[in-house]
Amino acid sequence: MTTASPQTEAKPAVTVIGLGEMGFTLASAFLDGGHPTTVWNRTPEKADDLVARGAELAASVRDAVTAGSLVVVSVKGNATARELLEAAGDDALSGRAVLNLTDGTSAEARAVADWATAQGAQYLHGQIMTIAPGIGGAESVVFYGGSDTVYDRYQPTLQLIGGRGALVADDPGVPTLYGMAVHDTMWGTLNGFLHAAALLSSEGIEAKRFLDDAGASVSALLGYLPMIAGEVDRAEYATEYGALQHHRPSVEDLIRESRARNIDAEFPSYTLGLVNKAVEGGHAGDSYSRLIEQFRK
Missing domain, CATH: 3.40.50.720 (NAD(P)-binding Rossmann-like Domain)
Structure with missing residues (x-):
């Protein structure tokens, strides 16, 4: 040839x-x-x-x-x-x-x-x-x-x-990390949505109807990612609003609601474990981005 x-x-x-x-x-x-x-x-x-x-x-x-x-x-x-x-x-x-x-x-x-x-x-x-x-x-x-x-x-x-x-x-390893980061975000988002859909369907509420009514709230979540990314890059987690101590009661409510409806509570329980560890470690007033420290060994 x-x-x-x-x-x-x-x-x-x-x-x-x-x-x-x-x-x-x-x-x-x-x-x-x-x-x-x-x-x-x-x-x-x-x-x-x-x-x-x-x-x-x-x-x-x-x-x-x-x-x-x-x-x-x-x-x-x-x-x-x-x-x-x-x-x-x-x-x-x-x-x-x-x-x-x-x-x-x-x-x-x-x-x-x-x-x-x-x-x-x-x-x-x-x-x-x-x-x-x-x-x-x-x-x-x-x-x-x-x-x-x-x-x-x-x-x-x-x-x-x-x-x-x-x-x-110029590093050939970076595209692989980019791809994994996208997939990591995707799987976390999909798992969260499917858990939510199971919760809704136990009440006879269609997931599509939920998105029609709450789509703006769900879409707005992506808007927080640049803010979270900035906090992670700067390693600055203190926040005036939406601190971890305010997340904890809501996660606890989700776990109790899930169990009452016979919905697997492992997914929100994992989240609660992360939040509890941060709060008990003295970070109750920090933003959710503080939890990144728990993924670093």
Whole structure:
């Protein structure tokens, strides 16, 4: 296969390694965007539809890597990502851009970055914040970290993944942390809402009706996040209003109401434990953001 030259390509050749749900969708997006696209997967049959639409199926990982100036990896785990890239051979990555879109921890992302850079590659790590059908959407978010050269050079190509991509750091581990922070916030919010919905439904109140009536109050909660973030960043928690001592009775009421309705009270009980520990530690007059100290060991 011909080695691609990013300096002379109007639409650079892209290689996609891994054709799971996300990898397949990424390859489709590059094809639809007019990029010469080479694909490789352990199960070659997964590429049949892409090949029918114009993609090249590489016979080996090395052939795949050497076919593209931008090598996109989307597999299960960073250990697999590195294993596959290593299989391309010591010289295959030299001078190429690697975009690793594989999930994992920040330390794993950094380890792959260090290794790939040592092979002569320019490395960019990406955290996709959408499911496969959202790839290419104007509002789809992708956090990138690593080489600003890769990010700038391939900006039109990266737009095919998500319209709201952003280079958030030169550290390839940061996008992973950003993604985890979004998910952490999401799961906490969803768990809280589902507990509330269980409480409401025990009275025969529809969750949709509740949102129609209380939507403004629920939406306003997000408006407090910048204030809380500022308190956390400054480590300044004293507040005149809404102190922890005023949260405690409301949480206790929620627990008693839940138990009376045979609704699992573990979720609000965990919150009460956090509040009690802070209040008993002398922080009754502090804001809710004080509880961050209890998550730090």
